[in-house]
Each structure stands twice: as structure tokens, then as C-alpha cells.
Amino acid sequence: xxxxxxxxxxxxxxxxxxxxxxxxxxxxxxxxxxxxxxxxxxxxxxxxxxxxxxxxxxxxxxxxxxxxxxxxxxxxxxxxxxxxxxxxxxxxxxxxxxxxxxxxxxxxxxxxxxxxxxxxxxxxxxxxxxxxxxxxxxxxxxxxxxxxxxxxxxxxxxxxxxxxxxxxxxxxxxxxxxxxxxxxxxxxxxxxxxxxxxxxxxxxxxxxxxxxxxxxxxxxxxxxxxxxxxxxxxxxxxxxxxxxxxxxxxxxxxxxxxxxxxxxxxxxxxxxxxxxxxxxxxxxxxxxxxxxxxxxxxxxxxxxxxxxxxxxxxxxxxxxxxxxxxxxxxxxxxxxxxxxxxxxxxxxxxxxxxxxxxxxxxxxxxxxxxxxxxxxxxxxxxxxxxxxxxxxxxxxxxxxxxxxxxxxxxxxxxxxxxxxxxxxxxxxxxxxxxxxxxxxxxxxxxxxxxxxxxxxxxxxxxxxxxxxxxxxxxxxxxxxxxxxxxxxxxxxxxxxxxxxxxxxxxxxxxxxxxxxxxxxxxxxxxx
Numbered sequence: 318x319x320x321x322x323x324x325x326x327x328x329x330x331x332x333x334x335x336x337x338x339x340x341x342x343x344x345x346x347x348x349x350x351x352x353x354x355x356x357x358x359x360x361x362x363x364x365x366x367x368x369x370x371x372x373x374x375x376x377x378x379x380x381x382x383x384x385x386x387x388x389x390x391x392x393x394x395x396x397x398x399x400x401x402x403x404x405x406x407x408x409x410x411x412x413x414x415x416x417x418x419x420x421x422x423x424x425x426x427x428x429x430x431x432x433x434x435x436x437x438x439x440x441x442x443x444x445x446x447x448x449x450x451x452x453x454x455x456x457x458x459x460x461x462x463x464x465x466x467x468x469x470x471x472x473x474x475x476x477x478x479x480x481x482x483x484x485x486x487x488x489x490x491x492x493x494x495x496x497x498x499x500x501x502x503x504x505x506x507x508x509x510x511x512x513x514x515x516x517x518x519x520x521x522x523x524x525x526x527x528x529x530x531x532x533x534x535x536x537x538x539x540x541x542x543x544x545x546x547x548x549x550x551x552x553x554x555x556x557x558x559x560x561x562x563x564x565x566x567x568x569x570x571x572x573x574x575x576x577x578x579x580x581x582x583x584x585x586x587x588x589x590x591x592x593x594x595x596x597x598x599x600x601x602x603x604x605x606x607x608x609x610x611x612x613x614x615x616x617x618x619x620x621x622x623x624x625x626x627x628x629x630x631x632x633x634x635x636x637x638x639x640x641x642x643x644x645x646x647x648x649x650x651x652x653x654x655x656x657x658x659x660x661x662x663x664x665x666x667x668x669x670x671x672x673x674x675x676x677x678x679x680x681x682x683x684x685x686x687x688x689x690x691x692x693x694x695x696x697x698x699x700x701x702x703x704x705x706x707x708x709x710x711x712x713x714x715x716x717x718x719x720x721x722x723x724x725x726x727x728x729x730x731x732x733x734x735x736x737x738x739x740x741x742x743x744x745x746x747x748x749x750x751x752x753x754x755x756x757x758x759x760x761x762x763x764x765x766x767x768x769x770x771x772x773x774x775x776x777x778x779x780x781x782x783x784x785x786x787x788x789x790x791x792x793x794x795x796x797x798x799x800x801x802x803x804x805x806x807x808x809x810x811x812x813x814x815x816x817x818x819x820x821x822x823x824x825x826x827x828x829x830x831x832x833x834x835x836x837x838x839x840x841x842x843x844x
Contacts, residue, residue, distance in 0.1 A: 489839030504538030734768035
């Protein structure tokens with residue numbers, strides 16, 4: 318079937334044997350008047366398909382077929398006043414030929430043209446509406462034509478056989494002001510981020526590798542440089558009987574924040590955290606049921622912290638190896654809604670059975686969640702789940718960590734050019750302080766982006782987190798919130814200019830508050 322969006326089909330070339338056909342038709346009409354009468358009546362309500370059998374088609378079928386682009390619109394041969402038809406053959410008026418007044422010239426020779434909506438049934442009109450864009454772009458106030466360039470593919474990427482690499486280089490200059498307690502530091506630094514995505518184009522299976530690395534270098538002032546890196550690889554394998562295998566691996570590096578509950582007090586540079594990840598999963602669809610089981614293995618290593626006197630402090634007693642098994646089963650109520658139940662159990666083991674505080678912090682974690690996956694196309698998609706989690710320590714002197722969990726991600730596009738993203742996450746954080754178990758951390762991250770022009774995008778962001786310590790820790794709960802804004806101007810498909818500003822504050826009753834403000838400008842190169 319021809320694509321329904323292709324409404325400007327190229328007209329078919331007229332046949333050049335019109336003279337032979339006309340002479341043959343006159344002979345037949347002169348010999349059989351009854352046949353002429355039948356042909357005349359069929360022409361009024363039906364039409365014959367070109368190059369096919371003489372099977373009549375009703376006018377309503379004609380309209381529907383023209384709408385979906387499957388059949389040509391009926392074309393009548395118009396006869397001019399000079400006795401020559403539209404195909405260039407002479408036509409002699411007579412008993413066997415219709416007069417020029419009975420046939421009106423049909424100027425729509427284009428195949429696939431859409432007929433009047435009044436000629437279509439309600440089902441055809443509903444089907445046509447379902448094929449249209451679900452999230453149409455709003456028109457201009459002055460009814461000016463929209464810029465068609467915004468709909469074009471940027472064409473970026475480097476072809477590597479059946480793989481496509483899309484690298485990005487982001488260079489920024491940032492001014493940052495940090496207040497920690499009663500002290501304040503200011504600095505201007507250069508931040509370079511190299512990122513990329515490598516995707517496969519295979520008929521079966523799918524591979525995606527994405528990564529990024531950020532390096533900071535102080536230009537003036539004083540402040541802590543915070544490099545970071547992240548790399549993830551995911552391979553989906555299509556197995557027999559609708560089984561899908563999921564293989565993943567990853568690595569990340571970051572520096573611990575000095576407002577973290579486990580941060581070393583008085584250290585000028587906090588510990589660097591190396592995290593290595595591996596996962597294997599199996600997914601299967603059983604009718605309307607959706608089942609997934611995944612095993613995740615995580616290795617976490619902590620580097621040395623630098624004290625104010627220049628000495629290094631080893632914190633390798635925090636190194637851990639963890640494994641977690643998660644199973645989910647869902648029921649497809651519709652393609653847009655899949656409720657699910659999920660259960661998980663995990664074990665985290667410390668390299669040193671007893672840490673520097675004399676506690677055995679290896680633990681077992683169990684959790685259960687219930688939620689739903691939503692997929693309403695480009696308008697609304699994501700998932701949301703709520704549940705309960707419990708972490709039990711090997712050391713009987715440490716209280717268990719438990720609490721309600723809320724997790725999910727929602728992508729909403731209320732209008733074309735407007736995108737809203739909201740993320741929720743609940744994590745458990747184990748403490749390293751003597752006699753303390755840890756906390757349940759709730760995080761919220763939201764972003765609003767608006768396409769002001771076809772090459773200009775504005776962004777607003779908001780973050781919030783709440784750290785709920787166990788009752789026996791003797792610590793007050795910690796709150797953190799922040800806001801950001803930014804503009805991105807796309808000069809061409811290879812170059813963006815960016816500007817942004819952000820503010821973040823972390824506070825804890827009885828603890829040290831921190832405020833961070835930053836302004837940055839930069840450019841982004843894509844290929």
C-alpha cells in the first residue's frame with residue numbers, strides 16, 4: 318500500500334494509443350446500442366480501473382481508496398469543442414459518442430488524491446485521523462508558514478560499518494561561588510566534556526554504547542576540581558521462542574561531596590569513587606504477560622582522601638562487592654498500560670569483614686514494588702512504582718534501614734516543542750560512622766524545555782533530595798534543593814552555543830550548610 322502521507326503522487330503519463338481505442342469504441346457502439354447504454358449508465362456512478370478487469374467500483378469505495386493512496390481517482394476523457402478529446406484523438410459526434418456537454422473536464426489526473434470528506438464513511442474518517450500526527454505543531458499567530466527545516470534530520474554521525482558513532486565535544490567556561498559554613502570560595506574554571514553514542518543498525522539484536530568524561534581545570538581562584546566519567550554498554554539478543562537476553566556493563570567515576578554523610582571532615586579533596594557494573598537478564602512475553610529477571614553485580618572502590626596538611630587518608634575499608642536479583646511480571650492491559658509487580662533481593666559484602674569502627678557492615682537487602690508502565694506515544698511515556706525496602710546488617714548492634722520507596726520517570730509533551738521530564742529515585746545509603754546504620758535518600762529531578770524558535774531552546778530545571786537517617790544515628794535529616802536555567806542556540810547541525818545558570822543549597826540542622834552558584838557559557842560540537 319502507498320504511504321498515506323504521500324499525497325503528491327506523480328501523474329501517470331497518458332496512453333498514446335488513444336486513436337486506436339477511439340475507432341474501436343465507435344465500431345462497437347454502432348453495432349450494439351444496448352452496450353452503449355449500459356456503458357453510459359456505469360460511467361455516471363462507477364469507474365473502471367486502468368489496466369485491470371472491467372469490475373465496477375462504487376463511489377464510496379473510490380473515496381476511501383483515494384484517501385489511503387491505494388487506487389487512482391476516476392478520470393473521465395474530456396472532449397473539447399473542436400471534437401478532440403483530452404488524449405489527442407478526434408471524436409466525431411454521433412449516436413455512439415457522448416456529447417461534449419455530458420462530460421465535464423476532470424483536471425485531477427493525480428493518483429492518490431483525497432476525495433471530499435463527505436464521501437467517506439465515519440470509520441474511514443476515524444482511520445484517517447488516527448494516521449495523522451498526534452502532537453501537531455501549533456500554528457503561528459499571523460498564519461505564516463512554519464519553518465520546514467525543524468522537521469529535518471540533522472544527519473550527524475560517523476558510519477562504522479553497521480554501527481553509527483555520534484561524538485560530541487562540549488567546552489565551557491564557568492564562574493562558581495561556594496559558601497560552606499562561614500567560608501566562601503570563588504573560582505573560574507574550564508570544563509571539557511567528551512561524550513558519544515555508538516548504535517548498531519542490525520536486522521536482529523541491538524547494541525548501544527554511550528559514555529562521557531568531564532575534566533575541570535581552574536583558571537583563577539580556589540576550589541575543588543571535580544572530574545567525572547561514565548560508560549555504559551547494553552546488548553539485546555533476540556533468542557528463540559520470543560526470549561530476549563539482556564547483557565550490560567558499565568563504569569563510572571566521581572568524587573564524594575563534602576556534604577555527603579560519609580565525607581571526611583576537614584579533607585581538602587574527598588575520596589574518588591570507582592564503580593564497575595555488570596548485568597545479565599532474560600525477558601519473555603507469554604501472551605499478555607511480560608516477565609523479566611535480571612542479575613546485577615556491582616564492584617565499588619574508594620580512593621584516598623587528601624587532608625588539609627597534605628597527607629592522604631585511606632578509606633579502602635569501604636570497598637564492597639554487591640549482587641542483586643530482580644524479577645518483574647507485568648500484565649498488558651493495553652499497549653499503552655502495563656501494570657507490574659517487582660521483587661528483589663541482594664547481598665553487599667565488604668572486603669574487610671570488620672571496618673575501622675569495629676562493625677560488620679555487610680548486609681542483605683530485600684524490596685518489593687508495584688507500579689505501571691505507560692506508553693501514550695510522544696505525548697506521555699514512562700513508569701511509576703511504589704514499594705518497601707529493608708536492609709539488614711550482619712552486625713546485631715546496627716539497626717536495620719527500612720522505608721517506603723518511590724521510583725519512576727515520566728516524559729510528557731503537552732504541546733509540540735514543549736517537553737517535561739520528571740524523575741524520582743529512592744536509594745539506601747550505608748553509613749561509615751561508628752554506631753550509625755545509614756539513611757534512606759529520596760531524590761527528585763525535573764526539567765522543562767521549550768523550543769522558542771526552531772534553533773533556540775530554553776530550559777528550566779529543579780532538583781530536591783531528602784536524606785532520612787535512622788532514628789538511632791543521632792543525626793538530623795538533611796535537605797537539598799536547587800534550580801537551573803539555560804539557553805541553547807543551534808547555529809548549524811554541528812555547532813551549538815550554550816549559556817546556563819544554577820543554584821543549589823544543602824542544609825542540615827546542627828550540620829554545615831553549603832550554597833553553590835554558577836554561571837557558564839560554552840559551545841558544543843557534534844558530528
